[in-house]
Amino acid sequence: EDNDLDRVPGPPKWPIIGSGLIFVGLPPSQMLDRLLEFPKKYGNRVVVTVLYRYILHVYDIEDIEIVLSHSRNIKKNKPYDFIKPWLGTGLLISTGSKWHRRRKILTPTFHFDILKSFMKVFEEKTKNLVVDLKRRVSEGSGVVDVMPFMSDFTLYTICETAMGITLDSDKSEATVKYKQAIMDIGQLVMKRLTTIWLHNDFIFSLHPMGKKFAKCLESVHSFADSVIMERKKSYEKDGEVSSSSSKRRLALLDLLLEAERKGEIDLEGIREEVNTFMFEASTGLKERILEECTSILGDSDRSPNTSELGEMKYLEAVIKEILRIYPSVPFIGREITEDFMLGDIKIMKGCEVVVHIYDMQRREDLYPEPEVFRPERFLDGESRHPYAYVPFSAGLRNCIGQRFAKLEMKMAICEIIRNFRLEPLKKGARPALKADLVLRPNESIFVKFVQR
Numbered sequence: 001e002d003n004d005l006d007r008v009p010g011p012p013k014w015p016i017i018g019s020g021l022i023f024v025g026l027p028p029s030q031m032l033d034r035l036l037e038f039p040k041k042y043g044n045r046v047v048v049t050v051l052y053r054y055i056l057h058v059y060d061i062e063d064i065e066i067v068l069s070h071s072r073n074i075k076k077n078k079p080y081d082f083i084k085p086w087l088g089t090g091l092l093i094s095t096g097s098k099w100h101r102r103r104k105i106l107t108p109t110f111h112f113d114i115l116k117s118f119m120k121v122f123e124e125k126t127k128n129l130v131v132d133l134k135r136r137v138s139e140g141s142g143v144v145d146v147m148p149f150m151s152d153f154t155l156y157t158i159c160e161t162a163m164g165i166t167l168d169s170d171k172s173e174a175t176v177k178y179k180q181a182i183m184d185i186g187q188l189v190m191k192r193l194t195t196i197w198l199h200n201d202f203i204f205s206l207h208p209m210g211k212k213f214a215k216c217l218e219s220v221h222s223f224a225d226s227v228i229m230e231r232k233k234s235y236e237k238d239g240e241v242s243s244s245s246s247k248r249r250l251a252l253l254d255l256l257l258e259a260e261r262k263g264e265i266d267l268e269g270i271r272e273e274v275n276t277f278m279f280e281a282s283t284g285l286k287e288r289i290l291e292e293c294t295s296i297l298g299d300s301d302r303s304p305n306t307s308e309l310g311e312m313k314y315l316e317a318v319i320k321e322i323l324r325i326y327p328s329v330p331f332i333g334r335e336i337t338e339d340f341m342l343g344d345i346k347i348m349k350g351c352e353v354v355v356h357i358y359d360m361q362r363r364e365d366l367y368p369e370p371e372v373f374r375p376e377r378f379l380d381g382e383s384r385h386p387y388a389y390v391p392f393s394a395g396l397r398n399c400i401g402q403r404f405a406k407l408e409m410k411m412a413i414c415e416i417i418r419n420f421r422l423e424p425l426k427k428g429a430r431p432a433l434k435a436d437l438v439l440r441p442n443e444s445i446f447v448k449f450v451q452r
């Protein structure tokens with residue numbers, strides 16, 4: 001059958017191997033740049049072929065809307081397979097009826113009342129963060145590499161809210177290993193993506209990279225298992241009593257354990273979700289908060305004092321602008337399971353579609369002077385196409401933790417701003433970025449903290 005995608009422009013294709021060679025051997029720091037060249041060279045729909053795969057990249061709002069709002073094409077594409085050994089088919093990766101079932105079990109965890117009860121944890125973890133930062137600042141010049149602080153903060157917060165486990169000041173070997181393993185997994189997956197012969201599972205398992213990957217998995221899984229077992233013990237002891245009274249928060253893990261009791265999920269399934277949420281929630285936040293605070297506060301006349309409600313709106317706009325310029329998930333991939341029309345072209349089952357959030361949110365026609373950090377864009381009441389801003393994705397597979405994330409970010413930024421004046425080391429400097437499993441800076445982010 002004729003494939004409409006054969007008529008869509010894209011990088012040159014070789015027989016059999018297709019255009020995949022353009023990515024081969026690219027370091028992750030250049031991968032994002034390569035993808036960003038596409039729309040400039042070929043337009044807002046670009047086809048890349050790799051062996052038998054057709055991968056359509058879309059950059060237009062109209063196309064993005066059709067893809068994200070499709071109610072049956074909810075399957076993730078091939079690259080997500082590489083993180084399956086880690087996250088299993090948890091909520092992020094699962095599809096079809098399994099995804100529907102899981103989403104139903106997990107959705108109540110993000111109900112507003114439960115989120116409200118998490119506020120205490122957000123507050124406590126933020127206070128601890130501020131104490132840690134103060135200690136660091138008092139020890140030295142006040143110049144801090146913020147990433148490790150933020151990754152601890154987000155990990156502790158998700159563990160306590162969702163898993164009911166306190167990790168603070170837990171510098172145990174297992175925690176340290178877990179955090180390192182997650183970073184390594186991200187790097188290994190990206191490298192594997194650009195090394196076509198390592199796509200084969202068997203070859204990968206024999207290669208040193210595959211062996212390192214397996215070691216990382218061991219650390220991550222044993223950490224997750226101990227979190228589950230600890231909670232299971234205390235849940236079995238007093239879970240039923242306290243979950244029906246309002247004495248204790250009903251953590252996500254409790255909900256999963258309850259579902260296990262009802263036969264809706266097994267232990268393997270719980271592990272998938274624990275891994276999924278610890279990953280999504282701890283990488284989903286950390287990079288973007290403080291690094292961009294530096295550029296906000298470098299411009300000191302709009303340094304936000306966030307204790308007033310009016311200023312909270314500004315803070316919200318700040319957060320929105322951060323996620324416009326630095327969307328944690330720069331692009332999303334789908335494998336098409338049911339033919340559909342994308343405007344005038346037919347997208348057939350088996351093709352993959354990649355939605356470019358990062359690129360779309362930096363389009364000049366949608367956001368004048370797109371590289372300029374200007375939260376006011378979100379305050380001026382200007383109407384915008386609903387798909388012109390999708391850092392949390394949209395449609396059925398949107399981010400389940402979106403409201404959780406916003407509350408956590410607000411709380412953290414508020415407390416930090418109240419306690420410190422932040423100065424960028426270099427005014428107007430922007431971190432070089434790399435596409436990891438999430439968008440990450442390619443270098444440490446140093447910020448000068450001056451205690452107020």
Ligand code: HEM
Nearest residue numbers: 091092280281284328329332391392393397399400401405
């Ligand atoms: C700034 C913070 C965050 C951003 C920008 C963000 C963004 C996203 C995006 C774009 C997706 C869609 C991914 C895809 O289709 O492949 C997603 C999915 C998801 N997010 Fe987030 N996220 C954030 C924080 C969180 C937090 C805090 C949690 C958990 C508490 C979370 C849990 C999830 C889960 C489980 C999914 C999969 C949902 C599904 O497929 O049904 N995220 N997120």
